[in-house]
Amino acid sequence: MKIATGLEVLMNDSQLQKEFKGNVALLCHNASIDAHYGHAALRFKTLFGTRFVKLFGPQHGFSTDAQDNMIETAHVEHPFFKIPVYSLYSETRVPTDAMLDGIDHFFVDLQDVGCRMYTYIYTLTLLLEKCMDKDIEVIVLDRPNPLNGTTLEGNVLDPKYASFIGRHPIPVRHGMTLGELGNMHQRFWAGKSIKYRVIKMRHWDRSMFFEDTKLPWLLPSPNLARFESALTFPTTVLFEGTQLSEGRGTTQSLEIVGHPKIEPYALYEGHLKRALEKTGLEGVALRPITFLPTFQKHRDQVCGGFQIHVTDKKKFEPWRVGQWLMRELFYLMEGDFKWLQPPYEYDYVNLPIDIINGTDRLRHWVEQNESMEMLESFEDFEAYRHRFESIKLY
Template identity: 35%
Template sequence: MTNKWMIALLILVSCSGAAERSDNGNKAVGKPDAVNKTISEPSGIVTGADQVESYVPYLTGKRVGMVINQTSIIGNQLSVDSLFGLGVDIKMIFGPEHGFRQNASNGAAVTDEIDSQTSIPIVSLYGKNRKPSKAQMEALDILVFDIQDVGCRFYTYINTLADIMEACAEHGKQLIILDRPNPNGFVDGPVLDMRFKSGIGKFPIPITHGMTMGEFARMLNGEGWLANGVQCDIKVIPLKHYTHDLYYELPVSPSPNLNTQASIILYPSLCLFEGTIISQGRGTYMPFAVLGAPELKDQYEFSFKPVSIPGMSEAPLHKDKICYGIDLRNYDIKGLHATGRINLQWMFEFYKAFPEKERFFDSSQSAAMGRIEALIGNDEFKTQVMAGMSEEEIRKSWEPGLSDYKKMRQSYLLYP
């Protein structure tokens, strides 16, 4: 490493412990301070982004596009600010769902703008366009992808990754992927029946796919899942000291409604309720940590009231109505993570408790994600729950697809 780079890195490291930005870029609404802390070192994990010396040489002298959001940090600083300060010629920022500074609600269209901190143009990939245009790609030499995922089929950042890979392949650009841990690194759930392909399920994978973004990119290439079977020239900057079963606390909220570590770990289980009449806490400051509905007043004592919260959920299910149910904010999430399984017992419990069974799987009032078939990935689960089938009986119906996926996945893993 040259003296110039050594000095730059020393400056970067000295700045990485600085206080958080004064704007909301690194701070989700209602998020406890514990979720914002820099990851403590017992695990010794080093993210791809933090290995500046491993990838900045590829960017030097090139026109760079960055696919990033508020999770894209080097130390405690947004990576775009760090790299901009190191002289990297960043020409464009591409922002996914929720926007670059995480100021848009789930599903809300995001507009193009100019970043107030760096004056770099920000192009939305969650508005009228889902991938960069020909003109935008021609203005760049190389792209960097650095977004924290949570490891679920219905979390849209893997769709953004695929779109970017397709654009790079179509225009002959290399994509550098700065890998980050998957907080839900286990594999579970039925593999998506492609009859139910949608914006919350585009690939034949289980609910929790057990891969980092770098690994998933390898699978997209290897399985020919990109449009027209194109192959993207990718270079993954791998994590150091990471394993898939490691319990990992995110230093930054990945999206407005995953604003605590509990919500992140509970998300694979609780998001299925978006295909029901049961609120998962959207419209509160504890989304994906509570469950309830107005009709359950006689069954539960705990209550909450969803309201319109700009930047989180403007039109939540059961808006301005008191919902009764359960509070999972103090649930043993480390224990749940250790099982390597989605919890289906809450679905059975609420179906049994809900007085109007024919309305339970009605998601028409929700402005969130969609039908239970699209979320779970098949048209069997709804019938199975209504028939009172046991969890093990339901899990048996996920085979052999789940086992076949696990075998296929092995070819693309970068970590044990």
């Protein structure tokens, strides 16, 4: 049966709509659409009329046009809707009292990518914390986890490395929808309950990847234009913590990695091809490429590198592939491989790679060239698994 997102469930249920009697606000972005490509804000204007009083945007903005970390967006009045659009990636990550004034129901409709390093889940949890002492109901219009809702992968965050790309003790592939993440926050981290509900999807199965849903994919952030980019995101996002390009400034961002000092064919034929076979990692192929970034790292410099092709998404383990490839390139590139230096996501002390990984142990694993078996020691999931099973909605 056709999957209906939380937005579509709301729009098609007149009885449900009657439960929201006061003023409403909407946190959304470019990918907040229905199955007919209608934007959530347009639907809200039709549904709530003058009671639709405020819009909010997450990182990358309401229009999803702001690039990269630490690129803030401004508060504006929308020229069509004639209501304020507040940025929650501006001088504040937390909505202020003034922003929340006059709101009875705060809807959240964001397409997440199922990876701990993606900030939209923390925009939600900061909103929940802010609303603890307010008479505001927070409602998530749920959407699919594009990496499926069953597979868990990667280390659990060490709280010492908490940041806006990792606030909570969850693994890299956390398996939750946005609504479920809100459930976990309320049950285990909030300390105080608020008015919170999830308008669930209909007919979504946890085993589904996004392409299995047959829903339209619109980029949820500027460099994830394709579903394939979301699949490889847990691999390539790791390279944001290095001086290697993760493909920003190309048409295949977050599917490729490279550097001006890499000769890709020599590295692939001379070492990486056989090394990948020895790891036992499945569902992935590396292809030697050259590319020219038009902005960000190595702008206007030809880079050699590799495209990560997912040949079997059910067997593909993106976090392991990324850690392995980083370790190999650290040694193959010798002194040309360098860690990116602070600041990163407003942390001026810790190395960006440690913030991204949520631990410094993985960096040490790379530097010490330890065996692949060491990766298994980072996966103490039991506490998380217990929580995960307790908050599932589907």
